[in-house]
Amino acid sequence: MTFTTYQTPAPLEAYLRRATLGLPPERREEVWNELEEHLLCRAEQLEFQGHPPEKALEQALRELGPPLRVSAAMNGVHNMPKLIAFATLTTLAVSAGLYALAQQPAPTMQVPVQTQAPRVQCVKPDETQPKLPLVVKTGRVNCYQDNSGTQEGLYVSFTEVERALKPLGLRTEPSTDGGTLYFKNTLGQTLTASYAVFKRDGEAYLAVSDLIIMVMDSNAFPVHVSGYDQPVFNLKNVSNIVMQGKGQQFNQQVYRSLAESAALHFYDFSKYSKVWSYEFSEPAARTTERVISTPFKPGEVIAAYQWSGDRPDTLPDGRSYVSHKIILNLGVTDEQGKVKLKLPQDAKFTTTKPTSAGSDVQLVKLTNTPLGNMKSGLFLPK
Structure with a gap:
């Protein structure tokens, strides 16, 4: 797995890195500076009102909302008032949804997981392109599917991801070429996006690790995993997602993927x-x-x-x-x-x-x- 830099000791820098994660390089610096200026100004106002410096910054970060939602908003929102309104509305929508769902037992959902995928070959757009099916264009590279070989991993279809996210009040929307899956809230704004790893029988698949990292970064829902023999992703008061895969070592694959994703922290x-x-x-x-x-x-x-x-x-x-x-x-x-x-x-x-x-x-x-x-x-x- 390859990532842009993510964690730093300073809470503000860590927040900014997460809030700008996934933005194009030419926009990331601009968004970073805009958010930093806003947060520092708000923290300064809170300090003037009597808050200690560290508490003032914590309060400013809380007011702006989880960094993953901020990142999503910045993909289509350019002025700060709209951004703050988006974060507030999203928080209210999530809170209301969780409250309603808390009043009823959490359902259990079985999600089939593939453990084998075709090989993927990624090249720069200016290079000679292989004569293979194109899976996704990321801007920096084009990734092609090589069905002559396989690679191990954990992969779930776009359709199953959409089904699993419905209880959360979230929905998904694939790109026109089917290579990217956009995650949207009830207001229709894009929260984040994930690239397909491969396509099979008209269905696109993404890596389970991408979903795990998304959950780890968003902090939007209290998710934890339990059960060694049968891993269950417990979304408190909303749903229990049971991953189903073939092979005696499937449970170990799930926990290894979880451990590799958690290394970011x-x-x-x-x-x-x-x-x-x-x-x-x-x-x-x-x-x-x-x-x-x-x-x-x-x-x-x-x-x-x-x-x-x-x-x-x-x-x-x-x-x-x-x-x-x-x-x-x-x-x-x-x-x-x-x-x-x-x-x-x-x-x-x-x-x-x-x-x-x-x-x-x-x-x-x-x-x-x-x-x-x-x-x-x-x-x-x-």
Whole structure:
């Protein structure tokens, strides 16, 4: 996975990065500056009214609303009064919808998930285009579907995504070429968009990881995942989404996708480059299996992250970036709340962001942790 820089220690900068995520480069700086000026002016007003500086900024950020909605609004809204009105109306609509849905039992929805996809080949628009079916144009690259090979992953159809989102008061709308799925609220405004990975039998499919990242970034709904053998995405008082896939290791694939998506919250690679990626791997064969005592009940899924190194690489559109190697290991707590994990002998457990590659290991409880606040799942061994 490759992402634009995302997290920084400063709350304001972190908010601005999220609020401008996905905007074209030529607009991102303009939007960033506009939002920053507005937020700083509002914070200054609050300070004048007697609020401490940190509390004033927190209040200004809350007033503007979740950064994902702000990002969506900025795709079609150019003046601040309209933006604030949009954020307010969206918040009211979501609150009303959740209140109404809270009065009735949450339904359970089965969502079929594909675990195999055709290979995808992405090239710059100015290069010779392969004679393959075109899946999507992103502006920087054209991505084509190579049916001669396959790649593993978790993929769900546009139709199933639309069905799963209806209870939330959200709807989807595909682009005219079927390569992009737009997520819209009840007012018709676009909240965000995701690209198709491949197409099959007239249906487009997107990566489950894209949906997970969207939920983690929006903070709009209290979503968490439970159940190791049968992963269930619990949207409190709204719906329970059960992912169904083939293969004995399907549940492990779901939790690994969740863990890889959650890594965004535990590492800050912005000092390396504006574009960076993760490169996940299993623990080396020589790694020792250790038993870790946790404060948790049986059946909780635990992830262990170790930043082991870096390497330079190049995207299909020619941009350079740094690929950061993360060793990822998953385990499940037993009846005593203990979990077996493959860890280096010199592992140093920490709940803070490592500043360099090494033996620092972060332990995270993936199950029953709000996806909008994955940092709350960080813990140290008992």
